Amino acid sequence: MAASQGYPKWLLDSKENISSTKEWGTFLHELHDAIQQQLTESHVQYFSDLSEAEKELFMHRATKAIESGSAYNGLYKKVSVLCDQNLNEEVSRQLLEEHPIGTKSDLVIDFAEDGALSLLTKWPDMKHKLCFCLNQPMPFKVRQLAWRLYLTNTRAFYFETMRKQYVDLLNADPRKAISMYDYEIDQKCAQLLNSEKTFVDLRGSQGVFYAMKAVLSYYHATMKTKQRLRDVDHMLAFPFVCVSAPNIPRKEPPSSRTVALLVEEFLTFQESRPGFVIDSGSETHEEEMRGFIDKVARLLQKYFPDTPKIIAEKYVPSKDKIVATEAGSYAVLKDGLTILVRPLIRSMFVGYLRLDTLLYVWDQYMIGLDTPGFNVEWLAIVTAIILGLLKDRFKECSTSVQLESALKNEAPKLTIAQFQYEVKKHHYTDLWSMLMKDGKSAMPVLDPTQAQHPSWRHWFNDLIPPYTRPANRRTAREEREAERERLGQQRREQALTYRDNDQQQRSQGPVYVMRKGDSKASSLRDEAELMRLAAADRQRMEKEKALLEDQLAEERQRREEAERRNQEEIERLKQQMAMMNVQPSRPPSNYSMSSYISRILVPPPPTPASRHSIPPPPIRQTPARTPTPATSPTEQFNVVMRDFIKKIADAQNRIAHCEKGSSEQELLDKKTEGFLHQNIRDIKQAQIELFGRRFEPGEFDKMAPQEQQDKSDKMMSLIQKWREDRRAQDLKAK
Structure with a gap:
């Protein structure tokens, strides 16, 4: 799907097409003039005299200056049209040539996703564009790249050196990358993966276990402390190995490169955590925790007013319960809330939310890492939503212990849709304003009804349709309906006129007098009659051709059958003659008995009639010939067996492939073709299920023989299971 340079082919084609348009030339000319004006105002002679930061600043200002001009708008329209066309052509080509399993919409999304990821990889500074994923779970590939970009520390040189140092340690002395409590970390990771309900998707994966243990062991070794690693740190490592799980084998440890990347992300995340998440017990962290709890309490009172009352009742001592309830003690x-929320926020909801919901929450956390205050606000909102959605369960609790147990057991049942609804209803505007307050994104939130250039609205068209108001669209629709009604009425009147003229012509007899105004109708009738006759002739010729072809096929089949029967008869006669030549030539037993009786009986006396001489019958002379050599019993046996085996083979061929030209053979061919297409779909689906993607053309041939054998065995096992399931369903349906 992607080109050798790392970009999809449709994106490279779009770039080439855009660079050759006149709109691109006009835009570059205006951009050059804007930059030149800034150089003149700044008293700089050449653009090359500027530093890289100054060049970027000048380019940004120049682009902003011409952003609302005609050249920019013209280029925007052209880029949208060309990207639309090239993406559509690439998707159509794959549908025709590779027969994918997914729909056209799925392919469009996949190709667009590959293009966006390739651009983000090339220009990581554009990661702020991911703010458009606010309140939306990221696709798998986008999530992997987004977390990697946001968790790359600003001290890039240091972390690149640390990653290289980690790999060098593994190659030189692996013990230096292992904690002194490595065995305890090993046991804790195994226990979490096997017992935690929210980790069930990765249970049994040896690769995930080794990756999690290696990251935590190295993290503890870098801390250079004799204190054991906290349980919450084990929980926080889980989302990172979960996101990298498709790149980690299940049956063997991951590669050092994968572990090094996880180490970089995990350490960067640990450094960027807010103080109330770290919660080390220091005064600073306690102050941040109090501020966070205050924010959660205010959100609950504003959007879920019943939940604070329930929580206050469960945590107030019995003797002060009435006083506290009446006074509404905020303290x-x-x-x-502090007692209830502390374990929840320290683990960043790991173990409290199911996997897909947890990753959705972490996606929003990642895209706000560069925005001050966003993550504190987001974590408070998520905490308040969890407590607010569980208020019905909290009402059933009578003690604070039951309240904490309900939070642990019921929170995994919450879905992404519930969070999205609450965020969209109460918090989306504020969160979006926080992300956009620094002007990070030049692109507005696109409203399909208000956007100046709606994205992908011109699919298959060269021109972007202008935006119209609903009233104008309704008026235009009514005018089109009126025009269609007028044209229909006109056609009906013409048909009535033609019918009346035809009836008048028939009533007048053979002599027809052309009236004024009927010449056009007559020519139309003549033309229609000629077309009808020509169509009838073509149809008759087609039928005769089909009949002759059928007769020819029947005659050919009869001749083949006759020739086959004659050949079989010849073979049978040859075998009989061969068997007769093998038998000994001796007179039959009745002949011997009759000759013996004739010798012992006395002949009767002659009669008068027997006295006359009767001429003996003429002796028939046969020409002398060479006797046929007798075949041996072995040869006779071979001939008979060959004939027997040939007949069995012919019968099996007729059973397996049916008679040529029969309806059974056509049905068998259709079934076979269906099985072939099903095999192709099964192979591509097996590649997606087992390896997360489809192999590129020629990729399988470049693999090592052992790797080819292993992947073929895995795919065939999965395909065989699907075949058995389909067979069981067919039998059940019958």
Whole structure:
């Protein structure tokens, strides 16, 4: 799907087409003039005299200056049209040539995703564009790249050296990359993966286990402390290995490069955590925790007013319960929330939310890492939503212990849609304003009804349709309907006129007098009659041709059958003659008995009639010939067996392939073709299920023989299971 340079082919084609358009030339000319004006105002002679930061600043200002001009708008339209066309052509080509399993919409999304990822990989500074994923779970590939970009520390040189140092340690002395409590970390990771309900998707994966243990062991070794690693750190490592799980083998440890990348991401995340998440017990962290709890309490009182009352009742001592409830003590509520929320926020919801919901929450956290205050606001919102959605369960609890147990057991049942609804209803505007307050994104949130250039609205068209109001669209629709009604009425009147003229012509007899105005109708009738006759002739010729072809096929089949029967008869006669030549030539037993009786009986006396001489019958002379050599019993046996085996083979061929030209053979061919297409779909689906993607053309041939054998065995096992399932369903349906 992607080209050798790392970009999809449709994106490279779009770039080439855009660079050759006049709109691109006009845009470059205006951009050059804007930059030149800034150089003149800044008293700089050449653009090359500027530093890289100054060049970027000048380019940004020049682009902003011409952003609302005609050249920019013209280029925007052209880029949209060309990207639309090239993407559509690439998707159509794959549908025709490779017969993919997915629909056209799925392919469009996949190709567009590959293009966006290739651009983000080339220009990582554009990661702020990912803010458009606010309140949306990221696709798998986008999530992998986004987390990697946002968790790359600003001290890039240091972390690149650390990653290289980690790999060098593994190659030189692996013990230096292992914690002194490596065995305890090993046991804890195994226990979490096997017992935690929310980790069930990765249970049994040896690769994930080794990756998680290696990251945590190295992290603890870098801390250079004799204290054991906290349980919450084990929980926080889980989302990272989960996102990298498709790149980690299940049956063997991951590569050092994968572990090094996980080490970089995990260490960067640990450094960027807010103080109330670290919660080390220091005064600073306690102050941040109090501020966070205050924010959660205010959100609950504003959007879920019943939940604070329930929590306050469960955490207030019994003797002060009535007083505290009547007074509505805010301090009591904050104390109860602190006890309830502390384990939830320290683990960043790991173990409290199911996997897909957890990754959705972490996606929003990642895209706000570069925005001050966003992550504190987001974590408070998520915490308040969890507590607010579980209020019905909290009502059933009578103690604070039951409240904490309900939070642990019921939170995994919450879905992404519930969070999206609450965020969209109450918090989306504020969160979006926080992301956009620094002007990071030059692209507005596109409203399909208000956008100046709606994205992908011109699919298959060269021109972008202008935006019209609903009233104008309704008026245009009514005018089109009126025009269609007028044309229909006109055609009906013409048909009535033609019918009346035809009836008048028939009533007048053979003599027809051309009236004024009927010449056009007559010519139309003549033309229609000629077309009807020509169509009838073509149809008759087609039928005769089909009949002759059928007769020819029947005659050919009869001749083949006759020739086959004659050949079989010849073979049978040859075998009989061969068997007769083998038998000994001796007179039959009745002949011997009759000759013996004739010798012992006395002949009767002659009669008068027997006295006359009767001429003996003429002796028939046969020409002398060479006797046929007798075949041996072995040769006779071979001849008979060959004939027997040939007949069995012919019968099997007729059973397996049916008679030539029969309806059974056509049905068998259709079934066979269907099985072939099903095999192609099964192979591509097996590649997606087992390896997360489809192999590129020629990629399988470049693999090592052992790797080819292993992947073929895995795919065939999965395909065989699908075949058995389909067979069981067919039998059940019958």
